[in-house]
Amino acid sequence: MPDNLDEDLLLKKAILEKAESVLRPAGYKQASVGESSDIVSKELYSFDDKNGTSVCLRPEGTAGITRAIITNKLFNKLPQRIYYYGPMFRHERPQKGQMYGVMHPMADVEVVLLGWKFLRSLKLENLKINSLGDRQSLSDYKRALVKYLESKKDKLSEDSVVRLEKNPLRILDSKSxxxxEILNDAPKLSNYLNDISVKRFEFVKSNLKSLDIPIIQNxxxxxGLDYYDxxxxxxKSVSDELGKSQDTVLAGGRYDHLVGQMGGPAHISGMGxxxxxxxxxxxxxxxxxEVAKCVSLILVPEQETREDDSSSNEFGVSAHVTAYASKIFSTLLDNGVNVHFSQSTTFGTSNSPTLPTLSKQLGSAVSQGSDFAIIIGSKELDENTLILKNLNDKQQSVLDFDSALKTILSHTPQ
Structure with missing residues (x-):
């Protein structure tokens, strides 16, 4: 897995918060994904550990959540709306939303709508949709597709020759x-849908269009997994950043038979x-x-505030000043302000530490990305004030704490 530094983690946190802001108001509750099952064995990274035990890394969470539905008998209280996130070993860390227990196609509309709203909030819109039909429709189509592709087998790519035996539908998604070229003349799935499948798909498309969601039928x-119907x-993304083979950023569908396949009640459907x-x-x-503005607290060394250097505290600043600054530090944290004491590099020794100069501390505050500096010395303590310096426009003012806090919060995103 790649290294994730603070900027990466902030971005992921923002993405997860966007998803939660869409899913939770719609009644979805968070769950933790447990172990999966052999229903997705074709997608697993598997290996033997040093004891010879076969170990598999989960490729997705649908089977695991489905198992949790069955194990905890959540099918006795339907519908269940669930979301979760975590590492999945298909080169992704998916955020996922799923609904169980609703056969009606309005569930399809709800789930698609939430996925679209989530990505629209991230300024991504390019929704493609299709219907695999019911099991009978899909079975009829598979036979027709395999028959056609077998006649072209010598012209297929190596990957598609393998897929022809294991999962022929995946050939439809080939980038080769x-x-x-071969698929241009292949049988069309839409021609094999029975009446109920057609009506269901038309219902879903009609409702999505009524919501002004721009859908493209493909x-x-x-x-990729064979439990969908x-x-x-x-x-998909239209950006060149991902490349053609990795341009899908969100995908899903309905699975009416997965719960039954895994030993649960056969009538419980899922969509996610x-x-x-x-x-x-x-x-x-x-x-x-955008994150909250950051404030650096700067303690002015005593020798920079008093003419008599001999009166300087052995730690560079008096205990009264540090106590005053610590209270300000604590109160800023209580008000949701990102704040830290400014230090540049280590000065002095562990037995005799000293403070950097005021100019060095200001330079450190700027280099650490602070928006404001609060400067406190013996004069500010005596007058119960502080100096608030805006490090962006370089303006500074002498204020009481409440006025300084109000100024900082007015520049902080809520």
Missing amino acids: PQDI DNLVR HTVFEI WAAGCERLCLLIKNETP
Whole structure:
């Protein structure tokens, strides 16, 4: 996994907060993803550990949450609206929202709408949608597709030849030019949907259009795992940042039979989507989220405030000044202000530490990205004031604490 420094983590935190701001008001509750199952074995990174035990890294969380629904008998209280996030070992850290227990196509509309709202809040919109139909429709289409592709097998890419045996629908998503040319004349999935599948898909599309969601129907859109049916969708990026093979940033669909396949009640359906944080971070990396203004607290060394250097405290500043500054520090934190005591480099020794000069501390505050500096010395203590310096426009004022706090908060995003 890549290193994540503060800027990366702030960006991921902002993405997760965006998702939660969409999902929680819609009634979705957070869950932690437990272990998965063999339902997704084709997507696993698996290896034997030093004891010879076979170990697999989870590629996604749908099967794990489905298992949790069954194990905790949550199917007795439906519908269940759940979201979760965490590392998934398909080169992603998905944030995911899922609904269980609603067969009606309005559930499809709700889930697609929430995914679209989430990415729209991140300034990403490019929604493609398709229907795989019910199991019978999909089975009929698979047979027709395999028959056609078998006749072109010698012209398919190596990857597609393998997929032809394991999961032929994935060939529809091939980026290989030779495969794309072959697929131009392949059977169309929409021609194999039965009446109920067509009506269901038209219902979903009609409702999404009524919400002014710009959808694009893509007959070749499928999902990588084979438990999906009916509605599938994805949102792609038009940026060159991700490249063609990694341009999907959010995708999902319906799975009416997964709970039953995993030993739960057969009638419980599911619908959900996942989005990869790493891909989203790449797309919005230049849009670092606005954070609270930062304040540096600067203690003026005694020798810079008194003519008689011999009166200087052995730590460079009196205990009364540090106590005054510490109270200001604590109160700023209580009011949600990002604040720290300014230091540049180590001065003195551990037994005899000293403060950097005022100019050095101001330079350190600027280099650490502070927006304000609060300067406190013996004079400020005596007058119960402080000096507030705006490090952006270089203006400074002598204020009481309440006035300084008001000024700082007026420049801080809430």
